[in-house]
Amino acid sequence: MTDSGSERPTPPAGLDDDLRETLEGLSERDPETIDAVATYAAELADWVESTERDTVSPEGVPERATVSETEIAGTAYRYYQWREGDEIRSKTVELE
Known part of the structure:
Protein backbone atom coordinates (compact mmCIF):
# COMPACT_ATOMS: atom_id res chain seq x y z
CA MET A 1 0.00 0.00 0.00
CA THR A 2 1.29 3.48 -0.80
CA ASP A 3 0.89 6.44 1.51
CA SER A 4 -1.81 9.00 0.72
CA GLY A 5 0.74 11.69 -0.15
CA SER A 6 2.33 9.74 -2.98
CA GLU A 7 1.79 10.47 -6.65
CA ARG A 8 -0.89 8.62 -8.60
CA LEU A 19 -7.02 0.48 -23.02
CA ARG A 20 -5.75 3.76 -21.58
CA GLU A 21 -9.38 4.87 -21.16
CA THR A 22 -10.26 1.58 -19.44
CA LEU A 23 -7.37 2.01 -17.00
CA GLU A 24 -8.40 5.59 -16.27
CA GLY A 25 -11.92 4.33 -15.47
CA LEU A 26 -10.46 1.64 -13.24
CA SER A 27 -8.68 4.29 -11.19
CA GLU A 28 -12.09 5.49 -10.00
CA ARG A 29 -13.00 2.09 -8.50
CA ASP A 30 -12.59 0.86 -4.94
CA PRO A 31 -9.32 -0.87 -3.92
CA GLU A 32 -10.97 -4.31 -3.70
CA THR A 33 -12.17 -4.12 -7.31
CA ILE A 34 -8.76 -2.91 -8.49
CA ASP A 35 -7.09 -5.80 -6.62
CA ALA A 36 -9.51 -8.29 -8.20
CA VAL A 37 -8.77 -6.91 -11.67
CA ALA A 38 -5.02 -7.03 -10.97
CA THR A 39 -5.31 -10.68 -9.91
CA TYR A 40 -7.29 -11.48 -13.05
CA ALA A 41 -4.76 -9.64 -15.25
CA ALA A 42 -1.88 -11.62 -13.71
CA GLU A 43 -3.74 -14.92 -14.20
CA LEU A 44 -4.61 -13.92 -17.77
CA ALA A 45 -0.97 -13.10 -18.51
CA THR A 66 -0.26 -33.56 -34.79
CA VAL A 67 0.61 -33.13 -31.11
CA SER A 68 -0.06 -35.47 -28.23
CA GLU A 69 1.17 -35.46 -24.65
CA THR A 70 2.00 -38.39 -22.44
CA GLU A 71 3.62 -39.03 -19.09
CA ILE A 72 6.09 -41.84 -18.61
CA ALA A 73 7.55 -42.60 -15.18
CA GLY A 74 6.55 -39.14 -13.93
CA THR A 75 8.12 -37.27 -16.86
CA ALA A 76 5.84 -35.45 -19.31
CA TYR A 77 6.56 -35.59 -23.04
CA ARG A 78 5.06 -33.95 -26.10
CA TYR A 79 5.04 -36.12 -29.23
CA TYR A 80 4.87 -34.43 -32.66
CA GLN A 81 4.01 -36.36 -35.81
CA TRP A 82 3.66 -35.14 -39.42
CA THR A 92 9.50 -36.24 -28.97
CA VAL A 93 10.23 -33.38 -26.57
CA GLU A 94 10.46 -33.62 -22.78
CA LEU A 95 8.29 -30.96 -21.13
CA GLU A 96 9.68 -28.77 -18.39
Missing part, protein backbone atom coordinates in the same frame (compact mmCIF):
# COMPACT_ATOMS: atom_id res chain seq x y z
CA PRO A 9 0.62 5.91 -10.84
CA THR A 10 0.56 6.46 -14.59
CA PRO A 11 -0.46 3.76 -17.08
CA PRO A 12 2.33 2.09 -19.05
CA ALA A 13 3.53 3.90 -22.17
CA GLY A 14 2.46 2.67 -25.59
CA LEU A 15 -1.11 1.62 -24.74
CA ASP A 16 -3.83 2.19 -27.29
CA ASP A 17 -6.48 4.80 -26.45
CA ASP A 18 -9.19 2.25 -25.57
CA ASP A 46 0.11 -16.51 -17.16
CA TRP A 47 -2.54 -18.26 -19.27
CA VAL A 48 -1.60 -16.39 -22.45
CA GLU A 49 2.08 -17.17 -21.86
CA SER A 50 1.35 -20.88 -21.33
CA THR A 51 -0.91 -20.98 -24.38
CA GLU A 52 1.77 -19.39 -26.54
CA ARG A 53 4.38 -21.79 -25.19
CA ASP A 54 2.07 -24.74 -25.89
CA THR A 55 1.46 -23.72 -29.50
CA VAL A 56 5.07 -23.10 -30.52
CA SER A 57 6.49 -26.08 -32.36
CA PRO A 58 10.12 -27.02 -31.76
CA GLU A 59 12.71 -26.38 -34.46
CA GLY A 60 12.22 -28.64 -37.45
CA VAL A 61 8.58 -29.45 -36.65
CA PRO A 62 5.96 -27.94 -38.98
CA GLU A 63 2.97 -26.14 -37.47
CA ARG A 64 0.61 -28.66 -39.07
CA ALA A 65 2.06 -31.54 -36.97
CA ARG A 83 3.93 -36.34 -42.99
CA GLU A 84 6.62 -35.35 -45.47
CA GLY A 85 5.68 -36.82 -48.82
CA ASP A 86 5.33 -40.58 -48.32
CA GLU A 87 7.18 -40.59 -45.00
CA ILE A 88 5.85 -40.06 -41.49
CA ARG A 89 8.19 -38.01 -39.31
CA SER A 90 8.07 -37.56 -35.55
CA LYS A 91 9.83 -35.79 -32.72
Whole structure:
Protein backbone atom coordinates (compact mmCIF):
# COMPACT_ATOMS: atom_id res chain seq x y z
CA MET A 1 0.00 0.00 0.00
CA THR A 2 1.29 3.48 -0.80
CA ASP A 3 0.89 6.44 1.51
CA SER A 4 -1.81 9.00 0.72
CA GLY A 5 0.74 11.69 -0.15
CA SER A 6 2.33 9.74 -2.98
CA GLU A 7 1.79 10.47 -6.65
CA ARG A 8 -0.89 8.62 -8.60
CA PRO A 9 0.62 5.91 -10.84
CA THR A 10 0.56 6.46 -14.59
CA PRO A 11 -0.46 3.76 -17.08
CA PRO A 12 2.33 2.09 -19.05
CA ALA A 13 3.53 3.90 -22.17
CA GLY A 14 2.46 2.67 -25.59
CA LEU A 15 -1.11 1.62 -24.74
CA ASP A 16 -3.83 2.19 -27.29
CA ASP A 17 -6.48 4.80 -26.45
CA ASP A 18 -9.19 2.25 -25.57
CA LEU A 19 -7.02 0.48 -23.02
CA ARG A 20 -5.75 3.76 -21.58
CA GLU A 21 -9.38 4.87 -21.16
CA THR A 22 -10.26 1.58 -19.44
CA LEU A 23 -7.37 2.01 -17.00
CA GLU A 24 -8.40 5.59 -16.27
CA GLY A 25 -11.92 4.33 -15.47
CA LEU A 26 -10.46 1.64 -13.24
CA SER A 27 -8.68 4.29 -11.19
CA GLU A 28 -12.09 5.49 -10.00
CA ARG A 29 -13.00 2.09 -8.50
CA ASP A 30 -12.59 0.86 -4.94
CA PRO A 31 -9.32 -0.87 -3.92
CA GLU A 32 -10.97 -4.31 -3.70
CA THR A 33 -12.17 -4.12 -7.31
CA ILE A 34 -8.76 -2.91 -8.49
CA ASP A 35 -7.09 -5.80 -6.62
CA ALA A 36 -9.51 -8.29 -8.20
CA VAL A 37 -8.77 -6.91 -11.67
CA ALA A 38 -5.02 -7.03 -10.97
CA THR A 39 -5.31 -10.68 -9.91
CA TYR A 40 -7.29 -11.48 -13.05
CA ALA A 41 -4.76 -9.64 -15.25
CA ALA A 42 -1.88 -11.62 -13.71
CA GLU A 43 -3.74 -14.92 -14.20
CA LEU A 44 -4.61 -13.92 -17.77
CA ALA A 45 -0.97 -13.10 -18.51
CA ASP A 46 0.11 -16.51 -17.16
CA TRP A 47 -2.54 -18.26 -19.27
CA VAL A 48 -1.60 -16.39 -22.45
CA GLU A 49 2.08 -17.17 -21.86
CA SER A 50 1.35 -20.88 -21.33
CA THR A 51 -0.91 -20.98 -24.38
CA GLU A 52 1.77 -19.39 -26.54
CA ARG A 53 4.38 -21.79 -25.19
CA ASP A 54 2.07 -24.74 -25.89
CA THR A 55 1.46 -23.72 -29.50
CA VAL A 56 5.07 -23.10 -30.52
CA SER A 57 6.49 -26.08 -32.36
CA PRO A 58 10.12 -27.02 -31.76
CA GLU A 59 12.71 -26.38 -34.46
CA GLY A 60 12.22 -28.64 -37.45
CA VAL A 61 8.58 -29.45 -36.65
CA PRO A 62 5.96 -27.94 -38.98
CA GLU A 63 2.97 -26.14 -37.47
CA ARG A 64 0.61 -28.66 -39.07
CA ALA A 65 2.06 -31.54 -36.97
CA THR A 66 -0.26 -33.56 -34.79
CA VAL A 67 0.61 -33.13 -31.11
CA SER A 68 -0.06 -35.47 -28.23
CA GLU A 69 1.17 -35.46 -24.65
CA THR A 70 2.00 -38.39 -22.44
CA GLU A 71 3.62 -39.03 -19.09
CA ILE A 72 6.09 -41.84 -18.61
CA ALA A 73 7.55 -42.60 -15.18
CA GLY A 74 6.55 -39.14 -13.93
CA THR A 75 8.12 -37.27 -16.86
CA ALA A 76 5.84 -35.45 -19.31
CA TYR A 77 6.56 -35.59 -23.04
CA ARG A 78 5.06 -33.95 -26.10
CA TYR A 79 5.04 -36.12 -29.23
CA TYR A 80 4.87 -34.43 -32.66
CA GLN A 81 4.01 -36.36 -35.81
CA TRP A 82 3.66 -35.14 -39.42
CA ARG A 83 3.93 -36.34 -42.99
CA GLU A 84 6.62 -35.35 -45.47
CA GLY A 85 5.68 -36.82 -48.82
CA ASP A 86 5.33 -40.58 -48.32
CA GLU A 87 7.18 -40.59 -45.00
CA ILE A 88 5.85 -40.06 -41.49
CA ARG A 89 8.19 -38.01 -39.31
CA SER A 90 8.07 -37.56 -35.55
CA LYS A 91 9.83 -35.79 -32.72
CA THR A 92 9.50 -36.24 -28.97
CA VAL A 93 10.23 -33.38 -26.57
CA GLU A 94 10.46 -33.62 -22.78
CA LEU A 95 8.29 -30.96 -21.13
CA GLU A 96 9.68 -28.77 -18.39
